[in-house]
Amino acid sequence: MKKYLIAGFGGQGVLFIGRILAQAGLEEDKQVTWLPSYGPEMRGGTANCSVIIAAKKIGSPIVSRPDIAVMMNTPSYKKFLPHVVPGGFMFLNSSIIPDTAALPSRADIRILRVPINEMAHEMGKDSVANIIMLGVIQAVTPVVSDAAIQAALAGISTKNHELKELNEKALNIGYQYGVSLG
Amino acid sequence: MKTLMKGNEAIAEAALQAGCRLFFGYPITPSTEIPEYMAKKMKRVGGTFLQAESEVAAINMVYGAAAAGERVMTATSTPGFSLMQEGVSYIFAAELPVVIVDVMRHGPGLGGLGATQADYFQLTKGGGHGDYHPIVLAPATVMEMVELTYLAFDLADEYRNPVILALEGISGQMMEPVEFMPYRPKALPPKTWAATGIGDKPKVNIVSYVLANEAGELHNLHWAKKIERMRAAEQRYDTYRMDDAEFALVAFGISGRIAESAVDILRAEGIRIGLFRPISLWPFPTDGMRKYSRIRGWLSVELSAGQMVDDVRLTVGSGTPVHFFGRQGGMTPDPEDVAEAFKMALHNELNAGGVR
CATH class of the missing domain: 3.40.50.970 (Thiamin diphosphate (ThDP)-binding fold, Pyr/PP domains)
Incomplete structure (x- = not known):
């Protein structure tokens, strides 16, 4: 069982990353849950979602101790850093979250910094930053197959051919970046 | 599909x-x-x-x-x-x-x-x-x-x-x-x-x-x-690991799912516990619950100040301890919190029987 927590500002596509991961789990006929954050946080400008992918029936769909955390802004990073399980992973949007000693950190989890906004900007499409992050996550912490992620992404964006190609490209750029992180 | x-x-x-x-x-x-x-x-x-x-x-x-x-x-x-x-x-x-x-x-x-x-x-x-x-x-x-x-x-x-x-x-x-x-x-x-x-x-x-x-x-x-x-x-319910259970959580809806995870945590510690999950809140599944007369203690897990626990007490009677654990205001407990609450609430009963 793998538990994801993906958090950031509304509009950064955090719910969408979770949606693709959950759909990819379904493509492999796994048990999945997707749960958006709901409450004043949304109004305060942050959004988050919990995703669980498991081989067996899922009890609680609420993720408070993620194996894999994806933090798209500084408030989310500060809030959820203590909650990642030891040995877990935290992917950061380093375009927004500064690399400063003033921020708390942890030595017992792997923290990976990815400048997704710059990478998306270089691609000429700022809005695919979240898909780039998805590619990095898939390269470093694959829970489902690459094919399942690709199928899930294609399945959701099939109506718009141009967008589909862009998403594929962004996923691949993220994937390559993730591979380079080792 | x-x-x-x-x-x-x-x-x-x-x-x-x-x-x-x-x-x-x-x-x-x-x-x-x-x-x-x-x-x-x-x-x-x-x-x-x-x-x-x-x-x-x-x-x-x-x-x-x-x-x-x-x-x-x-x-x-x-x-x-x-x-x-x-x-x-x-x-x-x-x-x-x-x-x-x-x-x-x-x-x-x-x-x-x-x-x-x-x-x-x-x-x-x-x-x-x-x-x-x-x-x-x-x-x-x-x-x-x-x-x-x-x-x-x-x-x-x-x-x-x-x-x-x-x-x-x-x-x-x-x-x-x-x-x-x-x-x-x-x-x-x-x-x-x-x-x-x-x-x-x-x-x-x-x-x-x-x-x-x-x-x-x-x-x-x-x-x-x-x-x-x-x-x-029209009484309906579901159970999880109740077959050999000595203790039971009772919870419905999302609490039922959290409690199910808590059952796994407690089972891993050797406590014989199960979950009784009412599906029909009315009629309350009294007939099904009464089948588990060997249960030595119940914990009702709810997202309220304790409401269903009244029906659990009415159903099992005064001979068996029935406790309540809940969160309110939109908060949900972690399965670990439920497991801990169970051990606190049924401390005496657990010790009386010896943790198995």
Whole structure:
């Protein structure tokens, strides 16, 4: 069982990353849950979602101790850093979250910094930053197959051919970046 | 084929598949995906979606449509559900089949949107006036939401009674894989009682009251018989690892899922514990619960100040300890918190038997 927590500002596509991961789990006929954050946080400008992918029936769909955390802004990073399980992973949007000693950190989890906004900007499409992050996550912490992620992404964006190609490209750029992180 | 779907949307789709062709409602978060889905899809199946001016109007539209023999539904959330109570009481008295979805938000008062189950008393003890009971079903997964929506329409028609689906806001928003099995309606007699206003059948008049006391009591006695029939036949529950259990958690809906994870944690520590999950909140599954007479201690896990725990106590009697653990205001406990609460609450019983 793998538990994801993906958090950031509304509009950064955090719910969408979770949606693709959950759909990819379904493509492999796994048990999945997707749960958006709901409450004043949304109004305060942050959004988050919990995703669980498991081989067996899922009890609680609420993720408070993620194996894999994806933090798209500084408030989310500060809030959820203590909650990642030891040995877990935290992917950061380093375009927004500064690399400063003033921020708390942890030595017992792997923290990976990815400048997704710059990478998306270089691609000429700022809005695919979240898909780039998805590619990095898939390269470093694959829970489902690459094919399942690709199928899930294609399945959701099939109506718009141009967008589909862009998403594929962004996923691949993220994937390559993730591979380079080792 | 399985697809990912939000709980609220799955309920709306299941209602359409079950032949619901009329929806009246007033949108309120976190139930709004239901009217939204109905607004999009109802026309395609030849039905009518209508946004009422208020919940009071919506429940009375539902009342009228049910009297005409149509499968009809409304969906709301806690404060809106409160506004509908007068209508639910009248619908019970008029013996009309209606399906109501209550996607709970917390209270008292306006209440936020976080997970809560604090409508339990209002749902199960008669939120409106008079001696009545709707059937109340509490799904825990999106798949179960579909199954129970199908069932709700059949039960409503069978008993000519309001049936309520109750779920937490986060369950309505949650996506899970879902498959729509073909809806197979239960064989039920035609609705000869319906005020259809056509053909040459005898005139029917649907009323919810009679003024003469003697006749009024006869009505009450008739309804009481129906309540007893429903109580006997419609108790539903699920269990998890109860076969050799010495202790049990009891929880419904999202709490049932959290408690299920807590059972695994406690089992890993060698404690023989299981989960009893009521699916019908009314009728409360007393018969099923009483089968587990060997249970040495119960913990009711709820997102409220402790409501269902009263029914657990009434069911198991005073000979067995029944404790309560809950969170409120939209907060949910982690499974670890539930496991810890269990060990604290049933400390004496655990030690008396020795941890096994």
